[in-house]
Amino acid sequence: MMHRDLTILVIDENVIRSSIIEEGLREAGHSKVTVIHEVHGVARIIETLQPDVIVIDIENPNRDMMEHLFQLTRTLSRPIAMFVDRADSAAIEAAMEAGVSAYIVDGLKKERVKPILDVAVSRFNAFSRLRRELADAKSALEERKIVERAKGILMRMRGLSEEEAFALLRQTAMNEKKKLAEIAQSVVTAAGLLMR
Amino acid sequence: MNMIFDAAGQGMPLPGKIASEGARTVRAGFIPLVDSAVLVAATEFGFAHREGITLDLVKDVSWANVRDRLAFRQFDVAHMLSPMPVASMLGLGSNPSATIAPYSLGRGGNAITLSTRLNARMQAEGGLAEPENALECARALERVIRRMKERGEPLPTLAVTYPFSSHNYEFRYWLAAGGIDPDSDVRLVVVPPPLTSDALAAGAIDGFCVGAPWNMVATERGVGCIVATKRDIWPSAPEKVLGMRPQWAETNPETVSRLIVALDAAARWCDQPENHPALAEALADPRYVAAPVDILRRVLAGQFTIDPQGRQRVIKDYFVFHAGHANCPRPSHALWIYSQMIRWGQSAFSSKGAEAAASACRPDLYRRALGGDEIGLTVEAGFIDGHAFDPAKIEDYVASFPVKGRRVTAPQEV
Numbered sequence: 001m002m003h004r005d006l007t008i009l010v011i012d013e014n015v016i017r018s019s020i021i022e023e024g025l026r027e028a029g030h031s032k033v034t035v036i037h038e039v040h041g042v043a044r045i046i047e048t049l050q051p052d053v054i055v056i057d058i059e060n061p062n063r064d065m066m067e068h069l070f071q072l073t074r075t076l077s078r079p080i081a082m083f084v085d086r087a088d089s090a091a092i093e094a095a096m097e098a099g100v101s102a103y104i105v106d107g108l109k110k111e112r113v114k115p116i117l118d119v120a121v122s123r124f125n126a127f128s129r130l131r132r133e134l135a136d137a138k139s140a141l142e143e144r145k146i147v148e149r150a151k152g153i154l155m156r157m158r159g160l161s162e163e164e165a166f167a168l169l170r171q172t173a174m175n176e177k178k179k180l181a182e183i184a185q186s187v188v189t190a191a192g193l194l195m196r
Numbered sequence: 197m198n199m200i201f202d203a204a205g206q207g208m209p210l211p212g213k214i215a216s217e218g219a220r221t222v223r224a225g226f227i228p229l230v231d232s233a234v235l236v237a238a239t240e241f242g243f244a245h246r247e248g249i250t251l252d253l254v255k256d257v258s259w260a261n262v263r264d265r266l267a268f269r270q271f272d273v274a275h276m277l278s279p280m281p282v283a284s285m286l287g288l289g290s291n292p293s294a295t296i297a298p299y300s301l302g303r304g305g306n307a308i309t310l311s312t313r314l315n316a317r318m319q320a321e322g323g324l325a326e327p328e329n330a331l332e333c334a335r336a337l338e339r340v341i342r343r344m345k346e347r348g349e350p351l352p353t354l355a356v357t358y359p360f361s362s363h364n365y366e367f368r369y370w371l372a373a374g375g376i377d378p379d380s381d382v383r384l385v386v387v388p389p390p391l392t393s394d395a396l397a398a399g400a401i402d403g404f405c406v407g408a409p410w411n412m413v414a415t416e417r418g419v420g421c422i423v424a425t426k427r428d429i430w431p432s433a434p435e436k437v438l439g440m441r442p443q444w445a446e447t448n449p450e451t452v453s454r455l456i457v458a459l460d461a462a463a464r465w466c467d468q469p470e471n472h473p474a475l476a477e478a479l480a481d482p483r484y485v486a487a488p489v490d491i492l493r494r495v496l497a498g499q500f501t502i503d504p505q506g507r508q509r510v511i512k513d514y515f516v517f518h519a520g521h522a523n524c525p526r527p528s529h530a531l532w533i534y535s536q537m538i539r540w541g542q543s544a545f546s547s548k549g550a551e552a553a554a555s556a557c558r559p560d561l562y563r564r565a566l567g568g569d570e571i572g573l574t575v576e577a578g579f580i581d582g583h584a585f586d587p588a589k590i591e592d593y594v595a596s597f598p599v600k601g602r603r604v605t606a607p608q609e610v
Binding site: 058059061062063065066067070071092096097101103 | 257261265289358
């Protein structure tokens with residue numbers, strides 16, 4: 001059975017994340033996807049767009065403004081309810097966990113909304129993973145920089161070769177059951193204190 | 197943090213084992229406002245620990261999130277606006293899920309701030325002689341709005357924080373007391389509390405009603421004047437409550453009681469002026485309210501800078517965390533909230549609706565933990581416009597107001 005294509009509005013202040021979601025929804029065959037990055041003027045957009053589903057990130061403090069809007073639209077006999085089927089709480093919990101919230105036009109069939117929510121959830125999670133990996137990569141880079149500086153200090157102050165300096169750091173880390181970067185940081189800190 | 201025990205807490209029952217319900221970690225959602233103080237104090241100053249409870253406070257950004265995270269079990273309990281459990285029991289709002297309030301987190305803290313521009317007009321054109329008289333301020337604003345209409349000027353845009361909030365009902369109450377229709381004489385919008393003073397400075401809004409410390413933040417920045425406080429509008433008005441799912445309360449009765457005992461000791465501690473420096477310090481932490489400590493200290497003391505000229509006003513009992521049975525949830529307060537929902541067209545009166553609204557308050561759970569006598573429905577007085585609220589006559593009460601919203605004709609689902 002063919003359905004009318006659903007109109008989806010994505011509200012997300014994060015430009016990268018929202019483009020990841022948009023792409024996911026398009027891949028899933030939704031062509032009527034609109035993305036906005038700020039809620040300013042959202043009332044007019046909702047009025048003209050008449051979305052069936054609104055996806056919004058829950059870190060957005062303007063959600064309360066949306067609630068106010070829906071209180072108003074209620075009186076325009078276009079009730080928008082959150083989450084189609086409360087009984088499917090596992091799916092809703094997964095959405096909350098991922099940081100997605102959705103508003104759905106009352107009466108829309110669960111089977112039609114579930115895939116949209118699933119795409120949003122998986123894309124939100126993918127984005128969080130991306131952000132985590134980026135943060136990890138950044139801190140790995142920071143650690144390497146610190147180890148380099150500590151090596152340089154040891155080479156200068158104790159006349160060691162680069163290999164010897166690195167071996168000393170690693171041995172000390174093993175003896176003290178600490179991370180190499182922590183030992184390197186304390187060498188840098190101590191040098192800063194002693195050499196001024 | 198150090199453990200600080202007050203003398204009054206000495207007589208508390210000793211913590212026993214909560215074997216039946218396991219070791220208790222209670223996840224509590226909160227919004228960074230001064231009235232989250234009782235939860236923060238219970239966590240930071242050992243009151244929860246003493247009852248064998250580890251309070252895990254989770255900061256959130258919107259009331260809609262708090263409501264949903266509580267509904268979907270990410271939170272066990274939450275810092276909530278007192279109308280939220282009432283709305284949930286009436287099936288109002290986007291995602292109504294049964295919520296009860298067995299404990300109130302105190303009274304006070306709200307205020308109404310208008311832009312310095314609007315305030316200047318109230319004095320120049322509205323004939324405002326007593327800027328410290330909240331009712332006079334409302335009447336002066338009414339005169340200014342009348343002139344704005346005559347001249348075809350755009351009407352003021354005023355912000356509240358959430359459709360089911362004490363701020364919404366208090367702002368409307370104050371406006372209407374001055375003869376202003378909140379639905380047609382002004383434009384009411386929603387702005388998240390931490391953004392209110394920016395929105396006022398940018399001219400996006402002309403005033404707002406929010407909790408502490410955001411009013412003081414706006415006056416300190418020189419962008420607004422405080423024209424009324426919650427105390428001016430209704431001194432015994434409830435503010436935030438501790439919300440929870442009824443099912444969670446049923447499966448964890450012992451934890452609920454211990455939590456209430458812990459919060460009650462914390463609330464008593466919060467009321468003591470000598471503890472305010474430590475409380476202000478704790479609240480200022482980035483994990484909690486993240487506002488300047490000197491503003492928090494003055495907010496707790498009720499020392500208000502009400503305008504950019506530095507005019508001071510000291511409001512006695514601006515914040516009441518414990519005194520005068522402030523923590524006992526009162527069904528008559530829930531019914532007052534229901535009356536305002538009816539007054540402004542969010543709901544329609546039915547006896548079933550009144551029952552549902554009153555069921556959001558659970559003084560029985562409060563008494564089970566703390567003892568005390570049953571308090572029946574009481575007539576509430578002390579309102580700014582001189583009206584008295586008899587919970588037995590909600591329809592008459594609503595009808596008695598000259599200013600009220602559209603009537604909801606279709607009965608709401610309950």
